[in-house]
Amino acid sequence: MKRVAILSYDGCWAMGVFSVTDFFRIVALLEQHLGLTQRYAVDVLSADGAAVYAASGHKIQPDAAITDTGHYDLLVIPPIEGVRLAAGFTPEPHVLTWLAARREAGTHLLAMTTGVCFLAAAGFAQHQLLATHWAYARQLKKCYPASQFVTQQPFLQSGGIWSTGTLNGSFDALLEILAQERGDQFSQLCATHLLVSGPERLNPILPGHRNHCDELMLRLQGWIELHHAKTLTIERMAREVGLAERTLKRRFQQATQLSPNLYTQKVRIDKAKKLLLATDLSVKAIAYEVGYENVSFFVRLFKTHTEQTPAQWRTCKVAITS
Template identity: 25%
Template sequence: MFDIRIWSTEGALASAITTPIDILVAANLLNARRQIGSKPVFSWSIESVDGAPIRTASRQIMAVDGKISARGSCAAVYVASPFLETWPGRPGDRATLVDALQRAHRNGALVATHCTGAFLFAEAGLLRHRRATTHWARARELALAFPDIRLSIRDVVTEDGGVICGGAVTSYSNVMLTIIARLAGEELAADVARYLLIDRNRGPQTAYAKKELEQAARSNDAFVLQASNWIKANYWRPFKLADLALSLGVSERTFNRRFTLATGMSPIKFIQAIRIESAKRLLEEGQNSAQDVSTRVGYEDLATFRELFKRETGMTLKAYQSQFATAAAPQP
């Protein structure tokens, strides 16, 4: 039997704790059907830093089985990420988690998390020079804070050196399926995914991501606000950066430098991000052809836009429209 420790802190989504347990319940059920009379393949326990019940993000009180500790052996540790901007609790709680994670990994357990749990894993040194993912909205922050991580934001789940990371919030389902696959085999994991209707091939996370355009809108620099507002109003038509810079009374070089410093992205990247977000909305309407979308966001050359869209989102225009359109796509 494989023992799974589920560690959590205040502020986790209740589903981030209960859904992984439900997946383990299903794994035991399906394994018993395949091997009549067999014992459960998984056991689990919920643990908190101080052994006290956990108050979830929805303010539900969740009972726990004990206090977090890396003493004793287990097959895997799964950390339910809090649904908060910052990790809750006292600094000592975080230090306890870091120490326990390091010990568990050294003892040979798989260690897994999802979403912003990657920040805790990075602090514990578990992601150094390893491939990892996190929530798409926090990826830039993670990369800046821990530049030695091989961040692969397109991936819903990554695994490297016994460390498993999931992307945005509900990737906890895929994380738990990965744990099942590594401990009990790919066949059982596939059976559980089919039984519970969990998509193991969810496509790249970047298809769901909204580009980080808000930083420009929040800038206190009147120059940057003027530039970003002009771009948002005119992204759909051809223009040159040199002309925009001239209208702002600066050189193109100065414009590039000031805009990049304030927003964290170059003007070209900002324009591309605006155009891609606009294209997503048009594709989601379901009635626009690829050429129409390309033209309406400022690209006469469809081939160029196809390449850009796939590079930035990880999906083709057709695949994105098929997955996210709210109305039937146009017939060819």
């Protein structure tokens, strides 16, 4: 069983804590409906096991203290209230020591927006980009000049460290983690039940392809994901980021391990997966929705990427009830 910990602390946003517990509740319900063994156990922790008070003033009662627990596979750090961050909030030294020990033991870390201050304070990410909330990137850079912060990305991942720019980006990161551990179909099914956004607006689950620090290519990836249904040519992409076409193709391949055209295909197929699971649209309508006018070509491409036809993919659709 995979063990997940959520670090609660005074001034954290409660929605950061409970959005993660609710995410894994949805995972557990889907596992139950599909007859799968429950894979995840989730604990809410605090530094000493005592209750903490969220940014709203509401009390959060943790399950245990950080020192009373063993190994965790994933540790989630919710965001700190921006007012407190601006007032000079710094993580407690003994919490940072505990984080370092967990990191040394192989625990993966997910910092939600301003919670990235814990990663920066611990010195975990001095040679990689960190995503964070747009309003606090300058403040974080002032406090942690050795770290690099970006604000345009839903999430970034490198070396087992995840950081997010938005709350929805935190769900995107969790879905990608789930895809790596549970498989793409299960993660896509979970995405359709989150009720965070319509399936056509959810970011793609493409594990590993944001694992780089080329900020310009990250911006282009986001642009492709936003405009995937339009006609996207190398010329148009190059114009968007101000590069020569040859330079664009080289940098994109180096950063993502995919060509720009193949990445566009993967984004479109991912969007189609979600629509197949979450809607009753026809395969023809979905093909058009994600950017393909030729439905036969779309079906062949879908099968190339998934080894299933769109109709076969749709058969894994289940209804979740509470």
